[in-house]
Amino acid sequence: MTRAFDRRGLLQGGAAASALALAAPAVLRSAVAQAGPIRIGFPVPLTGAFGAEANDQVRAAQLAIKEFNEGGGFDGRMAELLVRDDKLNPGEAATRTLELIEKDRVAFLVGGLSAAVTLSINNVSRERGVIYNSITQSDAINEAKDFGRTTFHEALNPHMTAGAVGRHVFAKSGKRVAFLSADYAYGHEMMRGFKRAGEAFGSQVVADIRHPIGASDYSAFLPRIAALKPDVLCLCNFGRDQVVSIQQATEFGLKRTTKLVAPVLLFTSRKAGGEAFDGVVGGTSYYWRLEDTVPSAKALNDRFRAAYAGAVPSDYGALGYAGVRSVLEAVKAAKSIETDKVVAAMEGLKVDFYKGPQSFRTCDHQSIQSVLIVESKSKNMKTPDDVFTILGTEGPDERFLRGCDELGHKA
Amino acid sequence: MSEIMLGGFPLDLLLLQLLTGVALGAIYVLVGIGLSLIFGLMNVVNFAHGAFFMAGAYVGVFLYGYTGSFWLSLVAAPLAMGGLGFAVERVLVRPLYGRGIDDPLLLTFGLSYVMIEGVRIAFGLTGLPFGAPPELRGGIDIGVGYFPLYRLFLIAFSLAVVGALWLFVERTSFGLVIRAGARDPQIVQVLGIRIARVWLAIFGLGCGLAGLAGILAAPLQGVTPEMGVPVLAEAFVVTVVGGMGSLAGAVLAGLIVGIVVAMTSLVAPDMTKMAIFALMALVLLVRPRGLLGRQGALG
Numbered sequence: 226m227t228r229a230f231d232r233r234g235l236l237q238g239g240a241a242a243s244a245l246a247l248a249a250p251a252v253l254r255s256a257v258a259q260a261g262p263i264r265i266g267f268p269v270p271l272t273g274a275f276g277a278e279a280n281d282q283v284r285a286a287q288l289a290i291k292e293f294n295e296g297g298g299f300d301g302r303m304a305e306l307l308v309r310d311d312k313l314n315p316g317e318a319a320t321r322t323l324e325l326i327e328k329d330r331v332a333f334l335v336g337g338l339s340a341a342v343t344l345s346i347n348n349v350s351r352e353r354g355v356i357y358n359s360i361t362q363s364d365a366i367n368e369a370k371d372f373g374r375t376t377f378h379e380a381l382n383p384h385m386t387a388g389a390v391g392r393h394v395f396a397k398s399g400k401r402v403a404f405l406s407a408d409y410a411y412g413h414e415m416m417r418g419f420k421r422a423g424e425a426f427g428s429q430v431v432a433d434i435r436h437p438i439g440a441s442d443y444s445a446f447l448p449r450i451a452a453l454k455p456d457v458l459c460l461c462n463f464g465r466d467q468v469v470s471i472q473q474a475t476e477f478g479l480k481r482t483t484k485l486v487a488p489v490l491l492f493t494s495r496k497a498g499g500e501a502f503d504g505v506v507g508g509t510s511y512y513w514r515l516e517d518t519v520p521s522a523k524a525l526n527d528r529f530r531a532a533y534a535g536a537v538p539s540d541y542g543a544l545g546y547a548g549v550r551s552v553l554e555a556v557k558a559a560k561s562i563e564t565d566k567v568v569a570a571m572e573g574l575k576v577d578f579y580k581g582p583q584s585f586r587t588c589d590h591q592s593i594q595s596v597l598i599v600e601s602k603s604k605n606m607k608t609p610d611d612v613f614t615i616l617g618t619e620g621p622d623e624r625f626l627r628g629c630d631e632l633g634h635k636a
Numbered sequence: 637m638s639e640i641m642l643g644g645f646p647l648d649l650l651l652l653q654l655l656t657g658v659a660l661g662a663i664y665v666l667v668g669i670g671l672s673l674i675f676g677l678m679n680v681v682n683f684a685h686g687a688f689f690m691a692g693a694y695v696g697v698f699l700y701g702y703t704g705s706f707w708l709s710l711v712a713a714p715l716a717m718g719g720l721g722f723a724v725e726r727v728l729v730r731p732l733y734g735r736g737i738d739d740p741l742l743l744t745f746g747l748s749y750v751m752i753e754g755v756r757i758a759f760g761l762t763g764l765p766f767g768a769p770p771e772l773r774g775g776i777d778i779g780v781g782y783f784p785l786y787r788l789f790l791i792a793f794s795l796a797v798v799g800a801l802w803l804f805v806e807r808t809s810f811g812l813v814i815r816a817g818a819r820d821p822q823i824v825q826v827l828g829i830r831i832a833r834v835w836l837a838i839f840g841l842g843c844g845l846a847g848l849a850g851i852l853a854a855p856l857q858g859v860t861p862e863m864g865v866p867v868l869a870e871a872f873v874v875t876v877v878g879g880m881g882s883l884a885g886a887v888l889a890g891l892i893v894g895i896v897v898a899m900t901s902l903v904a905p906d907m908t909k910m911a912i913f914a915l916m917a918l919v920l921l922v923r924p925r926g927l928l929g930r931q932g933a934l935g
Binding site for chain 1: 646648649652653656657659660761762763765767768773774775781782783784786787856857858860863866897898900901902905906908909
């Protein structure tokens with residue numbers, strides 16, 4: 226009995242067709258990506274509370290692109306930065322990331338500011354198999370459940386930063402510490418890192434006060450903290466919250482009895498807060514005065530000054546530069562833009578872009594780098610941007626990261 | 637410092653916290669009076685009250701940038717907001733009288749959005765830093781602890797403003813008209829007094845007070861376009877707790893709310909935000925007209 230059609234042929238054809246359909250986006254993407262510029266997607270919060278940082282990141286990233294292109298690019302292909310506004314919103318960020326991948330056919334992604342947004346971008350890029358180099362602080366992005374082989378973390382994480390500051394501060398001061406933290410994941414992570422560092426010194430937590438993120442008034446919390454006379458007040462908050470809480474803590478006379486510490490001290494926050502920040506010690510990934518001791522910092526600052534009328538890169542700004550540069554250096558090292566080859570090349574990078582030696586740890590792709598301990602000042606300033614004194618650096622040392630097994634990575 | 641304890645806390649700390657609450661209350665009193673007068677006397681829910689607070693702060697900070705005088709800003713902000721309030725009442729709100737409570741509510745709600753966006757466009761999204769003037773910076777030891785000088789000034793200044801308002805309402809003929817208009821607007825009209833002018837004045841006064849509160853609050857936290865948003869909710873709580881249309885009620889309620897916030901954060905910091913709404917709910921259940929409100933004030 227003959228059949229009108231061959232069923233086996235239909236099944237085989239159907240299987241081949243569905244395999245092609247599933248692979249089509251990747252195949253099409255790589256087909257497009259074979260020629261034309263190397264596109265790097267750059268979602269950052271251009272509008273919103275951190276617009277200043279985001280714009281600085283864009284400027285610095287564009288510097289990295291320019292360097293790459295002026296050096297001949299890769300195989301004659303130039304790099305191109307596609308900047309998108311994620312409005313500091315995880316949902317918006319996911320949409321922009323998807324657009325960048327599917328519509329704009331980017332080869333790589335760099336960006337994200339705010340821990341929630343970076344996880345959102347990472348989810349999308351991980352699913353689509355596109356390399357994403359995160360340039361904002363996050364503890365969660367190192368953890369196994371958020372990790373993918375395309376996930377890279379150029380920035381510091383709260384554990385490293387708060388830990389470095391804690392180790393520095395507790396070595397020099399008394400052991401009674403009070404915490405005033407913003408009540409969200411990042412605030413909790415900073416507090417956790419600081420507490421952990423303090424345990425080694427026998428520190429004692431005398432108060433643990435959480436404030437709602439975006440609070441405008443801290444006066445209700447400060448008399449109690451002042452009455453306890455802690456040796457250290459650790460302010461685990463960010464941006465405007467940090468500026469206002471430090472100003473109000475100063476007004477309530479806390480500096481007379483207590484050392485004010487902020488695990489993450491932003492250049493822009495200090496500029497906004499002015500002399501109220503005097504004496505506050507904190508951690509950061511980069512401060513431009515590093516150029517006094519690190520040649521690569523001077524090189525970056527000089528290029529930035531030349532390109533942007535004498536301005537210097539901020540902490541987060543410099544991360545925009547490093548995030549893009551890491552990816553492009555890996556492309557050159559791998560001699561390819563194929564994801565697998567670039568991932569391997571990034572894992573093997575040992576570089577000094579702007580702050581000293583850096584490399585990515587293999588298990589979680591966290592960039593092992595130094596943490597700078599800085600103290601705010603408003604006197605003896607060489608220039609209006611000279612707002613910190615560098616007290617010291619910690620690392621780069623893998624010991625100051627959480628262990629791979631603690632994060633859930635299998636050996 | 638004495639070490640008398642009360643409920644597990646040193647007495648000095650309790651007194652210091654109480655004073656902090658009074659300082660917080662000073663701002664609540666000023667915004668509460670404005671909203672309560674407008675709500676109680678005109679039956680208009682001014683949803684733009686927080687926006688006037690914010691705009692007053694911006695006017696003050698902007699002027700300070702040019703003149704370097706905080707005192708000038710302190711006078712200019714309420715005058716500017718009062719003037720804006722006059723314009724808004726005359727042009728936007730007046731046509732809606734007699735249509736019930738919803739229309740002016742929606743109008744002022746939309747107005748708040750317009751004002752916030754306007755400020756964002758003019759001054760940017762991230763806000764402007766602002767601190768106390770040099771004469772009022774720092775703090776002093778007041779026996780029970782170290783307290784910011786500016787907050788002491790805030791308490792004193794607000795007291796003076798409330799005193800002046802009381803004199804105005806109780807001792808001037810216009811104040812008499814306001815009190816009469818609160819009691820019975822129709823009879824006042826029958827007596828030949830143009831109630832429309834009274835309402836114009838009240839709306840302008842309320843907005844002016846909001847603007848004054850804004851510039852007074854600016855040195856505490858800087859200014860941002862969104863700074864008026866939580867203030868509106870707090871002003872409503874003060875209005876409800878104090879009783880609509882009552883000056884004394886708003887003063888009492890403002891102080892109570894400030895003290896409740898301060899004392900709650902001493903014992904249960906996480907509940908601070910919720911505490912004032914719990915207070916409002918309690919008052920609504922036990923004495924719906926508010927502490928000093930008249931029965932059926934919202935007629």
